[in-house]
Amino acid sequence: xxxxxxxxxxxxxxxxxxxxxxxxxxxxxxxxxxxxxxxxxxxxxxxxxxxxxxxxxxxxxxxxxxxxxxxxxxxxxxxxxxxxxxxxxxxxxxxxxxxxxxxxxxxxxxxxxxxxxxxxxxxxxxxxxxxxxxxxxxxxxxxxxxxxxxxxxxxxxxxxxxxxxxxxxxxxxxxxxxxxxxxxxxxxxxxxxxxxxxxxxxxxxxxxxxxxxxxxxxxxxxxxxxxxxxxxxxxxxxxxxxxxxxxxxxxxxxxxxxxxxxxxxxxxxxxxxxxxxxxxxxxxxxxxxxxxxxxxxxxxxxxxxxxxxxxxxxxxxxxxxxxxxxxxxxxxxxxxxxxxxxxxxxxxxxxxxxxxxxxxxxxxxxxxxxxxxxxxxxxxxxxxxxxxxxxxxxxxxxxxxxxxxxxxxxxxxxxxxxxxxxxxxxxxxxxxxxxxxxxxxxx
Numbered sequence: 001x002x003x004x005x006x007x008x009x010x011x012x013x014x015x016x017x018x019x020x021x022x023x024x025x026x027x028x029x030x031x032x033x034x035x036x037x038x039x040x041x042x043x044x045x046x047x048x049x050x051x052x053x054x055x056x057x058x059x060x061x062x063x064x065x066x067x068x069x070x071x072x073x074x075x076x077x078x079x080x081x082x083x084x085x086x087x088x089x090x091x092x093x094x095x096x097x098x099x100x101x102x103x104x105x106x107x108x109x110x111x112x113x114x115x116x117x118x119x120x121x122x123x124x125x126x127x128x129x130x131x132x133x134x135x136x137x138x139x140x141x142x143x144x145x146x147x148x149x150x151x152x153x154x155x156x157x158x159x160x161x162x163x164x165x166x167x168x169x170x171x172x173x174x175x176x177x178x179x180x181x182x183x184x185x186x187x188x189x190x191x192x193x194x195x196x197x198x199x200x201x202x203x204x205x206x207x208x209x210x211x212x213x214x215x216x217x218x219x220x221x222x223x224x225x226x227x228x229x230x231x232x233x234x235x236x237x238x239x240x241x242x243x244x245x246x247x248x249x250x251x252x253x254x255x256x257x258x259x260x261x262x263x264x265x266x267x268x269x270x271x272x273x274x275x276x277x278x279x280x281x282x283x284x285x286x287x288x289x290x291x292x293x294x295x296x297x298x299x300x301x302x303x304x305x306x307x308x309x310x311x312x313x314x315x316x317x318x319x320x321x322x323x324x325x326x327x328x329x330x331x332x333x334x335x336x337x338x339x340x341x342x343x344x345x346x347x348x349x350x351x352x353x354x355x356x357x358x359x360x361x362x363x364x365x366x367x368x369x370x371x372x373x374x375x376x377x378x379x380x381x382x383x384x385x386x387x388x389x390x391x392x393x394x395x396x397x398x399x400x401x402x403x404x405x406x407x408x409x410x411x412x413x414x415x416x417x418x419x420x421x422x423x424x425x426x427x428x429x430x431x432x433x434x435x436x437x438x439x440x441x442x443x
Contacts (some may be wrong), residue, residue, distance in 0.1 A: 001322045001330055001372035008375070008437050009382045016110075016393030017438055018078035019071060019415065020357055022117035022161065023087065024054050025402035029061035032096075033087035035122040037129070037170075038405075041177030049304070050408035057403045059423050061096055066425065068103045070416055071399060074431060075438040078110040080356065080395050082117035082161065083146055085139075089121055094149045101153050112395075113150065114158040114215060115143050115200060116193075118166050118177070118405075125178050130171065130189040133264065140199035147207035157209050158356065159200045162217040162285060163193035164245050175305050176406055183310065188263040194248050194274045201278035215283035215356040216245050220334050220341070224293030224316050233313035234292040241290070246342070248274050250282070250349045281392060283356035284342070286377075289334040291316040303327055304407065324373070325361040326411055332376035339384035339391065352392045355381060359397035361404070361411040370415075370430040378437075396434065400425065 024038050030053075042053045060067055071079045081100070087093040097113070104111045116139065124135055143159070169176035171186035180186065201212050221242070223234035239255045247255050252275035259267055296314045300307045303326060307315060321329040335358070342350055360373045374396065385391050401414035409420055415431040418424075 001369055001376065003368075003372045003375035003433070004379075007440055008378055011382065011441060012385070014392075015441075016078050016354065017076045017441075018080055018110075018112065018393060018395040019074065019076055019399040020080040020395045020397045021060075021399050021402065022082040022114070022119075023084035024057075024082075024117070024119040025398075025404070026058040026060040026400065027084060027087070028054070028056040028059040029087075029096075030055040032061065032090060033084055033093060034089040036084070036086040036119040037122055037125045037177040038119055040122055040125075041179050044179070047179070048406055048408045050410050052403065052408040054403040056420075058400055058418050058420075063423065063425075064096075064100050065103055067400065068100070068107055068109065070425060070427065070431075071104075071109050072107040074399075074415070074435050075442075076109070078112050078156070078393070078395070079104055079399070080112040080114060080158065082114040082119075084119055085116065085142055086119060086121045088142060088146065089123075094146065097146070097150060101150055105153055110156065111150075111154050112156045112158065113146070113154055114161050115139070115146060116159065116196070117161040118170070120178070129178060130166075130192050131180075133192055133195070136192050136196035136199055139196040140203045143200035144203040144207065147204050147209060151204075151207045151209065155209070156211045157204055157213070158283060159197040159204075159212065159214050160193055161215045161356075163190060163197075164217055164241050166193065168241070169305070173305065173307070183308070184261075187258070187261050190244060191262040191264070191267075191270070194245065195270050197249070198270075198273035198275070198278050202273070205277070211280050213279060213281040213283045213354060213356070214249065215285055216249075217285040217287070217357075218242050218246070218338055218342075219286060220289040220338050222289055222291045222318070224291055224314075227294070229294035230292070233294045237290065237292040237313045237315075246282075246346070249279060250275070250346045252276070279351050281352045281354050282342075282350060283354050284338070285357035285397075286335050286338060286355060287358070287360075288328040289318065289331055291318045322369075324369075325363060326407075328360070330360070330373055330376070332373075332380035335377055335380040336383045336387070339381075339389045340387050343387075343389045350390075352390045354393040354395070355391065356395050357397040358394065359413050361413050363412055365417055365426060365428050367428045367430045370428070371433045374430065374434065
């Protein structure tokens with residue numbers, strides 16, 4: 001996919017440009033933190049495609065100053081990173097984030113921490129993890145501790161990253177840590193994460209925060225055909241992966257039929273905690289649309305996942321589009337339709353939107369396909385702005401190649417190439433393209 005030769009359209013003044021990473025995927029320094037669910041998961045044979053772990057990853061803890069310089073030289077306004085809850089539990093664990101935030105501020109880059117990006121402390125998982133309501137309360141305490149330490153310099157916060165994927169992949173299908181295969185019995189995990197968001201937002205507000213968001217993954221759902229069985233399956237999939245997380249946050253209710261399935265003595269009271277004064281903006285991670293049809297009769301391998309036949313839907317390949325190294329279709333127009341669809345569905349209940357992740361896996365230093373991907377999606381984002389969607393920012397996933405969860409080191413999402421043997425960082429062609437595009441935005 002090639003980029004157009006035309007310059008990008010002009011984005012509004014004050015639009016926030018950023019790049020993203022997550023702690024477990026880049027930090028390393030495993031001996032300086034408590035164990036996480038991903039340490040246990042990756043130690044199990046066959047869980048990670050290349051048999052690797054994130055014990056070293058990009059050695060970011062030791063090399064964060066070099067990485068912050070790469071962020072500054074790229075010319076973005078903000079750096080979205082995640083705080084490792086297991087690291088904070090270790091003695092002096094917040095010291096690293098003190099240093100990181102100081103370095104970012106000294107370089108003129110706004111720090112945007114995400115408080116949970118899938119790396120639950122192993123001790124909490126042993127006590128039931130996100131299946132238990134108590135984890136939401138523990139998360140709020142942790143959020144308060146981080147805010148007390150960093151809140152004098154951090155003004156923009158993200159509570160959770162992609163609770164839908166963490167529920168589906170980690171607890172329903174067992175493809176990610178902690179590896180549970182609960183199928184629909186994983187619904188309490190969704191509710192407890194949303195409750196954790198609400199409780200953490202209260203803790204952040206108490207610490208003086210007034211710029212709080214969440215990073216939810218969303219994508220359009222396409223029915224495989226007009227057959228009623230396909231459209232019904234697509235509607236259910238759309239509820240589970242999209243509305244199950246956006247409706248409680250933005251409307252204060254679950255989609256019809258789902259509230260009754262949620263745990264707790266008073267779900268209505270929980271929904272007030274989840275939705276009332278918890279969001280100043282809404283983060284959307286977008287990668288691809290999904291084509292969905294009626295359930296099949298056998299397990300299906302799809303994008304590296306095993307989808308069991310007992311699911312009430314099946315996921316189909318989308319033909320006719322270029323694909324990334326992950327096999328994901330590249331459909332920029334779907335980002336436009338996603339954003340305008342959110343505006344139409346939620347109206348004035350939708351706060352300003354920030355695209356908190358968008359990116360692609362491609363190998364090589366001369367990554368023209370990534371340039372084409374970013375060019376196409378930024379134009380699609382601008383079309384949504386022109387159509388009246390209040391989009392305030394865009395964060396590329398990712399600053400650098402990293403440990404890609406169950407894929408190990410086999411997929412590269414970075415603007416910066418990382419040699420995992422030498423830890424040498426090399427900016428790719430896409431890094432230089434984005435740097436020049438940002439300079440043009442500010443000219």
